[in-house]
Amino acid sequence: MLPNDGSRTNHALRASMRRFDDEEELDLVVVGCGAGGAVLTQRLARKGWKVAALEAGPFWEPDRDWVSDEAGSHPLYWTEPRVIGGGDPVPLGSNNSGRGVGGSTVHFAGYTPRLHPSDFQTYTADGVGADWPITYQELRPYYEALEAELPVAGQHWPWGDPHGYPHSPHPVSGLGMIFQRGCQRLGIDVRVGPVAITNGRFGNRPHCIYRGFCLQGCKVNAKASTLITHVPDALAHGAEIRSGSMVRSIEIDDRGRASGVVYFRDGVERRQRARAVAVAGYAIETPRLLLNSACRQFPDGVGNDHDLVGRYVMVQGAAQTAGRFPEEVRMYKAPPPEVSTEAFYETDPRADYRRGYSVQCIGPLPITWAEHVVAEGHWGHVLREYLCDYVHWATLGVLCEFLPLPGNRVTLDEERDRHGIPVARFDYTQCDNDRALMRAGSQKMAEILDAAGAQDTVTIARYAHLVGGARMGAGPETGVVDRNLRSFAVPNLYVTDGSVLPTQGAANPALTIMALAARCADHLAGGAASA
């Protein structure tokens, strides 16, 4: 979307976008154009496939549609109704999922770490979670390709499978300095990066201006989102991105194969025919769609013969602890993703929990910062006093690997959205291992901040990064999709988003989701869908 002539949006590319007819049988229709959906669409467009991505939300134009403002960024999120329950309900909306071309990558922070090799066999190694049907080695070339495409900036990475990054690290802000200082005093290894933010110009994308609004959509176009990375390339290679198209169900023909999707556009119900269907609607909407596609052959939802659709949805335990420092930190400057450590990522044999966590820096803006203070029980005068002190605070966040549990699931609620489609209900309850990990992670953040010289700390329990719900497995009893993301039940139906993750590690998921989608594209291009 970024032309070379100095203007900021390539209107010609969108105006000349190929437009398929509903009646035309596409090679592939993709549901959702976020992290997974956009990469899959782009890859197959490059192979000459007739492919369209149907996206419920708008086709953003950053200059016109986005603002450098927290409250004003509300339209970026999926705010259609959803119900939450369980012992530890997980708030959705702005903290979890996006709506529009680019999906959640539009407002993601931009941390792009890889999983560790150990993540692919947590059951064998640690007796918890699940083993993946693929190995780290199989995914590695796709990680490397995407790190170059986004591209990713950061220091050499010593953890997991050690590797470097195509771009050098960004300069460090006051917040990052505090984090580094605390870790240095404790002897904890930290690194700058890895972030999908250009450091220096990249092609026609400008340098980051350190304005700190990454979670509100980067108007500068410095932070990668599939809207400005893979979508323009997909259009240039003949894909259609059909925005404002909310898919209601997948159609299954008499032979038990997917024949297309039913969707709403401008209030009108339509059908798009296709030889294969890929669902990439995020860990809540993907299970919802599969369940809402119940039909004669699949009365309990497509691919749900073994009652696996919607189960094993995971969130990372993402508690955040902030410390108060005598210096002015002004944590709103620089991208909120900057410095991180994976020193506590792997299972510690001495600990009373399995698996681990990573620690990253987080730069909440005023409204989010107020949530931190409110979480401590403050209100009225005390709330205002804490908020007035904003410039002195530095916030760290952990990502704890919470385990996949069958009871943590998406089901359909009685409530319906404005299209009359049953909305998703998400129930979530932590297990003991989750709680122990979150305690350990929170304690570590406090230690780091104390070592850096904090005079006071506040902690908020939060969750981040939903994945799972249509997990990959070795067979139909353990997974909804196979190692190539193909549904066990319907041979030409694929799931290509975060829902397929069997476990989540302690790394932010977007890069892994993109890598899996890219790998699936290679599999499809090898002739699989016609099987």
Place this chain on the structure above:
Amino acid sequence: MKPRFPGYDVLQQAGSWDLVTAGVVLARLAPPPPLRFFTVDEERVARPLLDRLLAQDGPPEDESRIPVLEHIDARLAEGETDGWHHDDLPEDGEAWRRSLAALDEDARAVEGQHFWELKRRAQNRLLENVRTAKTWHELPASRVWNLWMRYACTGFYSHPSAWNEMGFGGPAYPRGYKALGLDRREPWEVREVDAEDPEPWARRVEAARQRQDSDHAAR
């Protein structure tokens, strides 16, 4: 509360903001439209409730008050929710209506007066009770509290006057920030008064706690 950033006015930078952002932010300074969602009875409870939650203690005609009730009313009228609700709480609009009615019921039961007729200290007491209760009028109290605070803080901390109070640099596109690092400021940012006036943080919090506890409602 003493200003921490004397003379700081983020609006002086508005000329350097992109037009779309400036439009959205400056609209918050315009006189709010008439209420559409809350009934008059609900408004009478909601105003003092929000004033206590956010310690907006100035007189109603005070120019510097941030119109939080109007912000919430507009959101609820337009159905602009956060995109989820708890299974044991109705959707946001209905949850607001029910909780406001319940709060006034408390006021009448405990104090024999409407919530809006009570002194601040009594209002604060009733609110602290909601914050610490488990179940409140058959609603999960902590979730009601969270709903109130979430909407209240979004309204308050999206307003430039609140940014001035906290020294926040505000929208920074297309100019960006150049001064990264500890104790560094852009030329137009104001140094926190603490630097010259070293009142310890712990003492400031304690003073705020006392303000919260004391009934300084002289009205």
